[in-house]
C-alpha cells in the first residue's frame with residue numbers, strides 16, 4: 001500500500017506510515033473464523049441439550065460437568081481470540097525523517113529539553129554498573145548536551161548505587177567527548193568494549209579508564225560497603241546514618257553533574273545528572289515504580305521541567321544515539337501532534353539464546369500487537385523506552401489549566417490521580433490505558449536498529465515469577481471499575497477497548513490450558529472421552545480452529561523476523577505460563593482480595609550466575625531448584641504421558657476404536673512433545689539444572705491424588 005503522508009503542510013515530512021498488506025487477508029480470515037466459532041458453540045449446545053435430555057446413569061452428572069468444562073474452555077479461548085482481532089484489523093508501520101527535523105530545529109534553534117528517568121530498586125538484583133551504563137548511554141545522545149538531564153531514582157536507597165554514580169559522573173567527562181569525536185553508535189561503554197572495538201590507542205586508553213571504574217565499583221559491591229576514605233562530605237555518601245534502610249529513610253537528592261557549571265574534559269557542555277532516593281517509611285505505601293516515577297516527575301519539574309520525558313528501566317541502555325530525534329519527529333509535529341501523549345519504542349533484549357527457550361523476546365507483546373494498536377488510537381505503554389509529553393501526565397488533552405504551575409504541588413497530583421497511575425502492579429499498562437481513555441494518542445516507533453536493549457531473565461523460575469507479577473497486576477485492572485471490557489470500550493471504542501481487554505484477561509489463558517492439561521486426560525484415563533470422534537462434524541471444526549489459530553500465529557511470527565523454532569518456544573512458554581504464572585497469579589490475586597492485603601513488586605533479577613548462563617546458551621531448561629512452578633508442569637507431563645499410554649494400550653489390547661481415542665491422544669501427544677524438556681529434566685539429565693527429586697516426588701504424589709479423586713467421581 002502507498003505510504004500515507006501525515007503532515008499536510010508544505011514543510012518536508014517528519015514521518016509517514018503505511019498499512020500492512022496483511023490487514024485485508026486478516027480481516028477476511030477473521031470473518032471465516034468467527035463463523036466457525038459460532039457453529040462450534042451451536043453444535044456444543046446441541047450436544048449439551050442432548051446430554052441433559054437423556055440423563056441416565058451413563059450420561060450422569062460427571063459427564064455433563066465435563067461437557068460444561070469443555071464449553072467453558074472453548075468459550076474462554078474464543079473470547080481471547082476475538083479480543084486479539086483488534087491487533088489484526090489495521091497494523092501499520094511507521095518511518096521517521098530525522099534529517100528533516102534537524103533542519104527544522106537548526107533553523108529555529110529550539111531543541112526541546114529532555115528529562116530522562118531511570119529507575120533502579122535493588123543493587124544486588126540490578127548491578128549498579130549496569131545502571132551506570134544505561135545512564136551513560138543516554139547522556140551521550142546525539143542531542144544538544146545542555147538540553148539533556150538524567151534523573152536516577154534509587155528505590156534501593158543504596159550507598160553502593162550512589163557511589164557507582166559518583167564514579168560515573170567523573171567517567172562521563174571523558175566518555176561523552178570520546179563518543180562524539182568517534183561518532184560511536186554504541187554509547188554504553190560496556191556494550192562498546194565487549195564488542196571488541198579495541199584497536200586504536202584512544203580506544204585502549206578509554207577502555208583502561210572504564211575497566212578501572214568497573215573494578216572500583218565491583219570491589220565495593222563485593223564488600224557491600226563503601227570504603228571510609230571515599231565517604232567525604234562531598235556527594236552525600238555521609239547521609240547514610242545508622243538506622244537508614246531501604247524501607248525507611250529520608251529523601252536524598254544529589255546533583256552529580258550540573259550542566260550549568262560542569263564541563264567535560266574538552267570544555268564542552270555536559271548533561272545534568274541527578275541522583276534521587278525518595279523518602280520511604282514503613283507506614284506509608286510507596287507504590288513501587290509508579291511512585292518512583294512520580295517523584296522524579298516532581299523533582300525534575302522544579303529543576304529542569306523539560307517538556308519531553310524519556311523513561312527507562314535500569315537495564316535498558318540506548319543502542320542508537322539518534323533515538324530522541326526519531327521520537328521528536330512525532331512529538332514536535334506542529335499541528336497534529338498535540339494530542340500525542342507518548343512515543344513508545346519496543347523492548348528488545350540482548351543475550352537471548354538461539355531458539356529463545358523461554359520466549360523472552362515477547363514478539364507478540366513487544367512487536368506484533370503494538371503495530372496493530374498503532375493503527376487504531378496508539379500502542380500501550382510498556383514501562384521503558386517511552387518518550388512522554390510531560391503535559392500528558394497532568395490531565396486530559398482538552399483540559400485547559402496550566403500544568404506547569406500546579407504540577408509542582410504533590411497533593412494536587414495525588415488528588416487528580418494523575419501522573420503514573422497507582423493501583424496495579426503493571427503500572428505501565430494501567431497508565432497507558434488510562435491516558436488513552438482520556439483521549440490521548442500514542443505512537444509505536446520501531447526502527448530497524450533497536451533503540452534500546454535490555455536485560456531479560458534467563459532462568460525459568462525468574463521468567464515465571466515476572467509473568468506471575470504481571471498476571472496479578474492485570475487482574476487488578478480487570479476486576480476494578482476500570483475494566484477495559486466495559487470502561488475501556490465505552491471510552492475508546494470497540495477495537496481499542498478489545499485490545500486492552502485482551503491484555504486484561506491474559507491470565508484467563510490458564511483456564512483452557514489447565515482443563516486440557518489435567519481434566520480431559522484424567523477423564524480419558526477413567527474411560528470418559530470429552531472430545532468428539534473423528535466421524536463427528538465437530539471434529540473437523542476443531543481441526544480448522546486449531547490449525548487456523550496456530551498457523552496465523554506462526555505467520556505473524558515469521559513476518560516479524562522470527563524463526564519457526566523461536567515460535568515453537570513461544571507457544572510452549574504460552575502453555576507453561578498458563579499452568580504456572582497465570583494460575584498462581586490468579587490464586588495470589590484472589591487471596592489478596594480475600595484477606596485485603598497488597599502484593600509487592602518482586603524486582604526481576606538481572607545478575608546471572610556463570611554456570612547457569614552456560615546452560616541457557618545451550619538451550620537447556622533450568623529446573624535446578626525447588627520452585628512451586630515446576631510442580632504443575634511435571635504433573636501435566638506425567639498425566640499426559642499416562643493418558644497417551646492408556647490410549648495405546650486400549651487400541652492394542654481392547655477392541656477400542658482409534659477414531660474415538662484419536663483427538664485425546666493427539667492432544668496428549670502434543671502436550672508431551674511440548675513437555676520434552678521436562679522429561680529430560682526428570683530422567684535424562686545429570687547437571688545442576690535437572691529437576692530436583694523433591695519436585696518429581698511431590699508431583700507424582702499429587703498426580704496420584706488427582707487420579708484417585710477423578711476415579712471416585714467418574715467411575716461411581
Ligand SMILES: O=c1ccn([C@@H]2O[C@H](COP(=O)(O)OP(=O)(O)O[C@H]3O[C@H](CO)[C@@H](O)[C@H](O)[C@H]3O)[C@@H](O)[C@H]2O)c(=O)[nH]1
Pocket residue numbers: 119120121122126153155287288289292312313314315382383384425426427428429466470601602603604605
Ligand atoms: O519498587 C520498585 C520496583 C521496581 N522498580 C523499577 O522498575 C523497573 C522494572 O522492574 P523489573 O523488575 O525489571 O520488572 P520487569 O517485569 O522486568 O519490567 C517490565 O514490567 C514492569 C511492570 O509492568 C514495567 O514497569 C517495566 O517497564 C517492564 O520492563 C526496574 O528498573 C526497577 O528498578 C522501582 O523503581 N521500584
Ligand SMILES: [Mn+2]
Pocket residue numbers: 313315455604
Ligand atoms: Mn526488567
